[in-house]
Amino acid sequence: MKKLMSICLFVLVAMTANAQKFALLDMEYILKNIPAYERANEQLNQVSKKWQAEVEALNTEAGTMYKNYQNELVFLSQEQKKVRQEEIMKKEKEASELKKKYFGPEGELFKKRTSLMSPIQEEVYNVVKEISELRGYSLVLDRASDSGIIFGSPKIDISNEVLQKLGYGIR
Template sequence: MRVYIITIFFLIFGLNFVNAQRFGYIDTNYILEKMPDYKKAQDEINQLSVAWEKEIADMDKKIQAMYSALQAEQVLLTDAMRKERTDEIQKKEVELKDYQKKVFGFGGLFFLKKQELTKPIQDKVWDAVDKVAKQKNLHIVFDKAGELTMIYTDPRYDYTDFILDELGLGDPNDEIKN
């Protein structure tokens, strides 16, 4: 979809406009992998996810145990007792589903925590991209890690190392292309 929009954009504004523009690309996945803060945030997110998944699994085990107990004792229970236990199991199942949605659903605790931990890091990257784009007089910067498919990329237009340098994460032994 984006490729079609970009193609239409180029056709509407003509090749002269395109020739006047300066393009570059970066690889945000590579940049984020180099950032210790991002690795730390990912580790924290993974730990929280594992803890929440364990909590949900424990809740599910309790429900399964309640169901097994009901099956084992079903012949000894009156209809009223059986209905009471069935209602209790169903209530626990609803609570489990609600908790799953609260934690892992859209806008849930997992999403909010991930956003809280990664947004400051992403903001640093976007600020560095903005600064490098202005320094290098770039009009458009693509992210090859995004949905936009890049069939071929000339390394001289790769500004990933400049972003890493701006973030203080560049390799001093790398020779940055002009």
């Protein structure tokens, strides 16, 4: 019996020694409570709308050119048809290239989002890292982006603590 108790005690101590601490945070909640993030989002929305209007204007212009071409098709010579088709294709290509320039994977919107959001995200990351090192957390999960979390105790949610360390009161 003593041997069994010793083994159980050893297993319990080993498990405790390897026990890892976890924490949760809600990145959406944190970012919504950072005014600089909200301003950056608004700025991105405004510039995105402006650029989208530019692209749409070119597409509308190409559409108008095509309608005019269709209406005048019977009156145009082969050479005129060819010239008009090339002009329409050129305008469509211009719209496509502008869209790619602004909204492509390495486009202006991506660069602007990176330049505006990276400093904020880095600051949040540094605070989370600081809290994790202070409290000995091995893992911090974002409940906002991980749909695999079904339940997380509010006791292990460090979102408000992150906001406080960033200097923002809880709303």
